[in-house]
Amino acid sequence: MPELPEVETIRRQLAPEVRGLRILDAEVLDERLTRPEPPSRVERGIVGREIEDVDRRGKYLLLRLEGGATMALHLRMTGNVLLRRPADEGDVADLMETDPRLGGPRLYESSSDLRHLRFRADLDDGTELLFTDVRRFGTAVLLPDRAALDEYLAPRVGIEPLSAELTPAALGRMAAGRTTPLKSFLLTQTGVAGIGNIYADEALHRAELHPLSPAGSMKPEHCEALVEGIVDALETGLAEGGASIDDYRDARGERGSMQDEFLVHTREGLPCPRCASRGERGGEAPKIERIVVGGRSTYFCPHCQVKLRRRPRRRKRAGGRWKATA
Numbered sequence: 001m002p003e004l005p006e007v008e009t010i011r012r013q014l015a016p017e018v019r020g021l022r023i024l025d026a027e028v029l030d031e032r033l034t035r036p037e038p039p040s041r042v043e044r045g046i047v048g049r050e051i052e053d054v055d056r057r058g059k060y061l062l063l064r065l066e067g068g069a070t071m072a073l074h075l076r077m078t079g080n081v082l083l084r085r086p087a088d089e090g091d092v093a094d095l096m097e098t099d100p101r102l103g104g105p106r107l108y109e110s111s112s113d114l115r116h117l118r119f120r121a122d123l124d125d126g127t128e129l130l131f132t133d134v135r136r137f138g139t140a141v142l143l144p145d146r147a148a149l150d151e152y153l154a155p156r157v158g159i160e161p162l163s164a165e166l167t168p169a170a171l172g173r174m175a176a177g178r179t180t181p182l183k184s185f186l187l188t189q190t191g192v193a194g195i196g197n198i199y200a201d202e203a204l205h206r207a208e209l210h211p212l213s214p215a216g217s218m219k220p221e222h223c224e225a226l227v228e229g230i231v232d233a234l235e236t237g238l239a240e241g242g243a244s245i246d247d248y249r250d251a252r253g254e255r256g257s258m259q260d261e262f263l264v265h266t267r268e269g270l271p272c273p274r275c276a277s278r279g280e281r282g283g284e285a286p287k288i289e290r291i292v293v294g295g296r297s298t299y300f301c302p303h304c305q306v307k308l309r310r311r312p313r314r315r316k317r318a319g320g321r322w323k324a325t326a
């Protein structure tokens with residue numbers, strides 16, 4: 001599932017390519033994509049408009065359209081946004097019949113397969129903007145103006161982790177009093193936006209925090225370490241063009257290389273890189289373990305990632321004496 005670095009990689013590729021281009025025609029091929037809006041209404045709402053820019057909030061790609069409207073795309077599990085150049089051979093209808101893959105000689109996997117095309121738009125320089133999605137959880141929502149966009153995002157997207165909003169103090173406030181395991185806390189999009197299963201594991205390893213530590217048990221120094229861990233994990237992902245462990249491809253249909261940089265994610269049974277570099281246990285470094293937290297596979301080092309204790313609750317004073325709690 002694409003997370004912030006994958007979506008941001010797509011955005012950075014897409015924006016300079018489509019900025020200033022006008023949508024001449026658009027077709028929603030799967031009514032589930034725009035549900036509950038009927039496809040025809042979304043098509044009518046975007047055709048004729050210029051794409052002014054491509055932004056991102058959390059895992060949402062935002063196509064800013066002339067006149068103030070925004071099309072908010074979410075790739076969910078297997079969504080892909082692709083550009084098809086006028087120079088690419090054949091048209092979509094031909095390609096769909098013969099089942100070749102996008103991007104000429106490159107070999108792509110199923111998600112950029114045109115059988116899974118859910119949306120396409122013709123732009124005025126001949127480029128086609130395509131959205132493919134094998135599992136069909138992706139969404140495209142047309143929001144008529146800024147207020148509608150804000151209203152849509154408010155209950156779905158929290159703090160941007162690569163902005164000045166993410167401070168140790170802000171993280172501490174969000175975590176205060178919460179018994180949720182840190183892993184689940186990081187996956188909550190209304191807290192820190194854009195972090196998914198990969199980057200949560202990678203951030204917690206960098207912060208030397210155990211994924212099952214209760215979020216509210218973090219002290220200021222842990223919040224500081226976690227902010228650094230989040231930023232470093234996401235920036236590493238961005239520098240690698242995202243991670244391709246399942247269906248993720250960038251806007252050019254290419255794989256990222258973050259999967260080669262994982263410290264813990266999917267590395268069950270391999271030595272912990274930090275403990276190995278510290279020469280822990282006489283060169284026989286502890287191995288990465290896999291557990292399931294909130295239904296998600298979670299990878300961590302049981303040696304260097306500290307499990308924080310739940311902080312004791314403040315007890316209420318009653319009559320000048322500590323009242324016993326059950």
Ligand SMILES: [Zn+2]
Pocket residue numbers: 272273274275276286301302303304305
């Ligand atoms: Zn370790």
